[in-house]
Amino acid sequence: MTTTQDQSSTNSGAASSEAAEKRTVRFRIQRCLGPNKPAHWEAFDVPILAGEGANVISCLQYIARRPITADGKETDPVVWDSGCLEEVCGACTMIVNGQVRQSCSxxxxxxxPNDGDVISLQPMSKFPVVRDLWVDRQRMFHNLKRAHAWTPIDGLHDRGAGPQETAKNQETRYIFSTCMTCGCCLEACPQFLLVDEPAKWDESFVGANTIGQVRLFNLHPTAKEEAGERLEVLMGPGGVSDCGNAQNCVKVCPKEIPLTEGIAAMGRATTVKAVKQFFTGE
Amino acid sequence: MANRSGEQRVIVIGGGLAGLSATARLVEQGLKVDLFSLVPVKRSHSVCAQGGINACNEIARQQGFSEWMHMDETLYGGDFLADQPPVYEMTHWAPKIIDLLDRMGVPFNRTSEGYRDLRLFGGSLFRRTHFSGATTGQQLLYALDEQVRRAEVDGNVTKYEFWEMLWPALEGEGDGRRCVGIVAQDMRTMQIRAFPAEAVVIATGGCGLIFGRSTNSVMCNGAAAARCYKAGAWYANGEFIQVHPTAIPGADKCRLMSESARGEGGRLWVPRQPGDTRDPRQIPEGERLYFLEEKYPKYGNLVPRDIASREIFDICVNQNMGIGGERMVYLDLTHKSREELDRKLKGILEIYEKFAGQDPREVPMKIFPAVHYSMGGLWTTYTREVREPDPIMDRDCGVDEVVGMKLGAPNTMMTNIAGLFALGEVSFAYHGATRLGANALLSCIFDGLFAGIGIKNYVAENTDRPAHSVNNTVFDDLIKREEQKMQRLIKTAQKGAGNPETNPYQIGREMGREMEGAATVVKFAGGLNPALEKIRELRERWSRVQLTDSGMWTNQNLSYTRALGDMLALAEVIVLGGVKREESRGSHYRTDFLKRDDARFLKTTVAEYEPETCSANIFYREVDAPMVKPRERSYGKSGDAKPAPEKEKQTAGAT
Amino acid sequence: MTEHQTPLSKHHFLLRRLHSLSGIVPIGAFLITHLITNSSIVWGKLGGAQHGGDGGMATFQHEVNFIHSMPFLLLIEVFGLWLPIAFHSVLGVYYATTGRGNVGSYRFQANWRYSLQRLTGYFGLIFIFYHVATLRWGWDFLPFTNVFIAEEAASTTALALRGGLEGGLIGGVVVGGVYLIGITALVYHFANGLWTAAITWGLTTSAAAQKRWGYVCAGLGAALMLAGWSAYVGFVTLDIDEARAVEAALHGPAEGARSANSDLSADAGRLERE
Structure with missing residues (x-):
């Protein structure tokens, strides 16, 4: 991280002194026409002006305007998913040079930084490809349903303020609540695998983000009401015990959510629940 | 054909704060909702809002604040162009909405005692802004998303994510005309389908994409609103576009840089020598032009938002003194100590670092104004309700009666087409000529919660003519038309770069440049009229547009091109409204008409589409202003209660 | 959740936790005692020679005698060791197949440990089987084996680790390699498993605690590694004749206290040497 930043600042310094310095960056893009279609690679050359703030998205926009491969072949424009372009919606997640991340940032x-450098783009591998770099992450939203990721309020009518909450509890919840369901943690997780069939989702590993959401909701005075149901899910197949503690999730999370702490906290909660169940039968 | 069962279903298009709060309310009212969105609703543009959400609260009230004052600030900020009853209702519901969000589990920042914390924000001397870290919009959106997911599990909501609304389905003529559903397309399979519904809610947000690069998300293209407009819905106050002075220009979009950077001492400058390409750190003090400090010795860098935007624009566009000839100026914080900057501005400096790739503590930031929010939108109505002033909420209001909106009236936030409702940013209501910081989140959520009840009553009123009884040809004809439209475009597909003249992205780029240049910060007839010509030229070129993708699976090229045609219609509305409004008001600043002209233009601009000429017909409607008399909007000038720096800080973190 | 539950999915949580637990008790606990016992060949020297030799052999023989004097040894072995190991192995292999390592893309330290945990599990399982089969069950049809005799603990172990009587250099290297890697793998598997177990059970819920506990586990692993390796070195370097002498002295040669399963190859070895 620090090294790249150092590089960039020297680059931009050089760039501004020599006026807009032009270079070409080659994009190798893994393409796929649709679900269950074979993948293939195509290369595109994109001219870059140093210091103009180009990111992967702006390069993809360039390719969309001019879908011609590096060897001069005319091809279909590349399809990708994006939204806010501020790293807060999670849409544009893809694999850049082998690492999962938001392409906008x-x-x-x-x-x-150099002329002729290559950037490879691939769709996330843990979700079915829709086309090219666009994947279908419905399973993540399905998992939020599995996990009762909501506060069961009575209704939308006015009933006064919500429960008081300590600043400490709010801080713990807030960080988990910044999860944008981007799927980085799942892409990097060796225990979370591609499951094409929605029928099998309920038996498959929920992954770090959902476990984090259970942590979030089980900390809220009202949402706690459904804590038992949530823990039940985490104790079933695909629950928290399927975690293999590779801890990649916390390393790749763009929001730096302490996912592994969430996993451990849910490990504790399920342990306590199991012991209680054993002795009280509840 | 869906939903022929006779079940009462309502369609909501857009899954941001307005769409989700409407969905939650409609479900609570016993209706089933089909929720359409271009993106998974959790990724809607509302996530980008940072600052907070305004509402009167007990602390502020004890210091003299009230709902009435919140309304007054909103009207004043909006230069009195907003209809007052909706603003009255919104501000008076605000505290209840905060309570509700609180109950939903939004992690609002807390005081040490465990109460909701408050921050000082735009256009007020009172702490009336509730916030959740620096991601309030995201937190509110997620809270509503969760409630809707719960309703989805209960079987009351069906989500159609990655579906694009193509056209509203209308039946009947004249007064009997009403909206009975939509035609939509799955953006993955390209399937086009009709969806009948008892009512249709448009909550599709802003139209920043029309201006090329803006602070908006990529799906904020205004196409859904444009389609409703082309189908006969009125589009109001289109010329009012909020431009945020300090954004980080990127190659793909502009990202907001909070004004608190200037509040903490940030200085705006450009090299005195135009086109100077030296490293900014090597340019000596004497060769720098601190243009705001020179022109406004009193307020310096802390002049109000619209003035700052105009001056930056002037320096770069008219005087061509932008950095390296580009449209950029320096926002310099490097004279401050690292420690102080980290203590006060860490969060926003990190955003700059992440997206500009430079450390703003070492190198001056490069910023430029960017299109941020559309005050205009589909025209909507309501039913007035005259009441006695509330002794607490309307303390010191100085009027004998107040006028709010009647809760549950079937026409609440209805467009001029029966059964077609518009909520949130896509509606023209609430913000007048400029939106106040931290009021956007409020207006979106309020809209959904308040109008939801009216929509339910509209549905109840029309049970004798349910959507499933509508003649099938209404839908079949629309499907056929949309399929033909698609086929026409698909058939133009030509591999490769094609002709720039007919390349959709090129047309889109030129539209963005033209709109940004002519219809944002500074407007005048000499810029607007050529823009109108340019739009007409682009429309002609669009009619000959050539796609690059002929595929019938996930064809984003088609989606974009089709939307582009509709965006051009809205672009015309925005420019034409600007041409005709010969005054300066709020965000609409005409160098050829510098004064506000209440006699001629204290009116709502309404654009109606004329199918024969394919262009807009503009007319005006009176503003409903029964409570607060328009007064001069003089932020920052001596004698005014609200000092400029305050205003700056508040609008800074606004959505 | 689903209608048709398999026993595996119905008792998913319990099985996962038993798998975790069984790795610590009894298997991990046994690993500790086993390595301590074996390393007595080295640390036994600290007490000095009391019954001849360097003291290590006698101490080791003493330890082995203690174990073999336990009542119902076979039952203890079957239910306390072999079945838990089988349980831990079968589930472990199954669980391991539910993941796909990706250290190629994500070269984080914890990710390496994740992959190593599975790798050491596989190898450890093969090693344990080989180790028990040759030294406990007397499967002498495998190459480079030597049967372990409890009464001649040090000498037969030493011979076994050198690849048997006829192993020569190659046998010594092969068996030695297998043992060294096997011990290393199992110690790693245990130490790292102890670290992950603390997360699984929810004992270390903060990143800082996980780090601290990581140092403890690493320390324990290093100590066990030292014990295992030193035991190996101790056995490989000991003088077999001296060991026999010590063993004979301890048991008394006249008593002929050789157990029934004492076996011909050992006799043959002795004869040959004489």
């Missing part, structure tokens, strides 16, 4: 001046 991937600056070309950092990732490919």
């Amino acid at each position: 991937c600056l070309i001046d950092n990732e490919a």
